[in-house]
Amino acid sequence: MNPTDKSPMIDAFISSFMGKDRKDTIESSKCMTCSGDALYFKDELSRREYTISGMCQTCQDNIWG
Numbered sequence: 001m002n003p004t005d006k007s008p009m010i011d012a013f014i015s016s017f018m019g020k021d022r023k024d025t026i027e028s029s030k031c032m033t034c035s036g037d038a039l040y041f042k043d044e045l046s047r048r049e050y051t052i053s054g055m056c057q058t059c060q061d062n063i064w065g
Contacts, residue, residue, distance in 0.1 A: 001026055001038075004051050022054050031056035 003026040006014075014022045018032055025031070031038045032054030041047040041057050049060055 001029065001047075001051055003027065003054070026051060026054050030054075031059055033059040 003023045006022075011022055014032075020032065020035075022032060026038075029038050030036070034056065036056055036058070038050055038054075038056035041050060046057055046060055049055065050057075053060075055063065
């Protein structure tokens with residue numbers, strides 16, 4: 001999956017804060033939050049959110065219900 005474009009400063013901040021590169025993590029179908037696989041999404045909105053935040057479906061559900 002392709003990550004959304006963010007400013008280089010935002011991507012650098014996210015990488016520093018999370019300890020991993022957002023783009024590489026999304027391209028590898030992994031979760032930025034739990035490091036698990038991010039292969040299943042319940043709908044297109046959740047899939048789109050993954051390209052933005054890098055959170056798998058389980059982590060999205062834990063954050064937003």
